[in-house]
Amino acid sequence: MEGLERVIGEVLSFPGRVVKVKDVTGGIVNEAAVYQMESRTVFVKHSKRENAFDMFQAEKVGLHLITETQCIKTPVPHKVVRNPKGGAVFLMEYLDGLEPLHSYWEKLGHQMAKLHMFNLDCIKRSKWMEGYVRQGEDPLVRKFGFSMKTFFGPNFSVPPIWTDTWQEYYVCHLIKPLFEEIGKFYLIHALFMPRLNLT
8 A cells, every 4th residue: 555655645745654553444435544654643534436536525525614613523634635546535633542432422412413503503693693793795504405516425426506495405405316326226236137046
């Protein structure tokens, strides 16, 4: 994996030796590992999929937006670059000492609820502040969707679109197209894959 280590060194402008500390398992879409450069440690996701660059770019923007809410601790995303050998590489902050702990589920649930309420709370505060002088454009998001293509796994994506209600976005632009893609997948397999003889 010398090529990947060279890419990491170039991205971070580090002339010294980049050493892989350990592979990180658990994902089914991308590969991941922790790399060390003297006193600096980074978490690296990489994939050779054709759409890896777009997937990682969407993830980077999403992490930035979640970080800005200060509702949930997320790694700071550094940079997404194309891998000369194919696919892309995503470098981000390495959060040390993270292990799955059952005692965190309740805390995570509260944080997720706070995250989902963040924009609505901002709108409520904005209405309360309407009597005050404000400068610049309204930064609040008043529709449902996202400004760039997002991904659900490696093979399904949602184009950038905004709707007036979350129901319209969720049903018409996420669930319905997803089930249509699943239907096509199983139809193709039913038509072209040979039947298994289990006798």
